[in-house]
Amino acid sequence: MRNLFFTASFYFCILSVNAQSGDSIMAQIKSVNKIISNQPRSFAFATPISNRAMNVFLADKTGYVAESTDLSFYTNYLTFNSSEGKLTINHNFQNENGADVSIQKLLSVGVSANIANSFGAAFLDKQFENELGLTVNYKWIGKVKTRFAGCTQPANNSNQKLAMDALRAAIVYSLTLEINKKETDFKKAINAIDSKDVPEQNIEKARTLILQNFYEELKMDAEEKFAKQQAEILTKTKNFKLITTYWSSLTANLPLAFPKYTVAKSLTDILQQKHSYPLELMFSHTRFLESSKTGRIFFTLSAKLLLNNSKLSYALDKVNAQEYKNLGGTDTLHFDHLKNNTAYIGLYKTFATTSLEARMVYFPTGSHVGISFLAEQNFGRYHLLNGRLGIPIVLINSKKIPAVNFEIYVLFFDINNKIKQAQKFGNKTAIGLGVGIPFSRLMY
Incomplete structure (x- = not known):
């Protein structure tokens, strides 16, 4: 036998x-x-290359990764947002079947941590704010369409x-x-x-x-x-006139460890510890256009639901220990909690916030430097209108594929003066940096 x-x-x-x-x-x-x-030569939306080759082509063109929810055709990618201090590492799961098919669905799971605060705790003698979260993202990728010039001849x-x-x-x-x-x-x-x-x-x-x-x-x-x-x-x-596609994504950000804030209603009230649980759900839809003459455009619309609080909505005044003392803070009993920390003065509340966001990124033809715009309108307790103006930069490696992405941006908070009308416009702006690094195996 x-x-x-x-x-x-x-x-x-x-x-x-x-x-x-x-x-x-x-x-x-x-x-x-x-x-x-x-395929018929007169067909304006014929395919120039195989499906797997188009996956590789899109991996190059969508190599601009600045946020954890952006599309990446690599198994792993890392993003860092200086305005939030968060580092996120994502992993894409792909079922390989060896056939010449386009990638139509992607499940991504990531872990985020507040590393900026951790560095501050280690080197600047500041207290940790534990922020650790799990990100789950699912994308549906649409059909790629290619329009050619001269197809009627x-x-x-x-x-x-x-x-x-x-x-x-x-x-x-x-x-x-x-x-x-x-x-x-x-x-x-x-x-x-x-x-x-x-x-x-x-x-x-x-x-x-x-x-x-x-x-x-x-x-x-x-x-x-x-x-x-x-x-x-x-x-x-550049043997094409226009290549277009789209993708929709559903994202859930689940806090695993979340910070507590030292808060007082006023300088004469007792300092208290408040906890937050900023659970976030977001649905977004992105349109992608690559023109051989005019360049590359990403346009994204998003709807978001956040378990928000007054601190995250910039409704509280932030003070350090010395500022609290100079302004006449009276809670000397809990004053020690502020020596290496930050306090927030104002009425602390938790509430659900919905928001709509529009984002556009543009790269001229043959350029690795572009421009980006973002507008976010919040609804609910605070109708904040926030904005962002950035300069994205894509650095390529020796193989001429995207290796590192940087975006230097200016943030604009409360543009419509819903919270702090007395503050000058310059006090509602901040400069930030976004970093995205795709790495590991290319999925095609």
């Missing part, structure tokens, strides 16, 4: 190797290429669809030569393996196992090169 099992396993391996060869690998790639090439050499068909065919046959050479060289190498090199093994079984592993790696390498080379050529030649 045991001999029968091993014999069956051996023949199964042989069948697997025979089924997988250089010709079969290229047949799959040529099949994908044929589907793309056979098939005979015209300027037809961008025809140009991509020709360039893609060159990639296919270049890969064919490369795979055939690798296959021939590898077979010569394993045929030179002697039974002395694999003692206590059947030499044919060993060669079969080696070939099986070789073809698996060869297939992965060929598919990766086919996808990446198409994306690189589309980026280099």
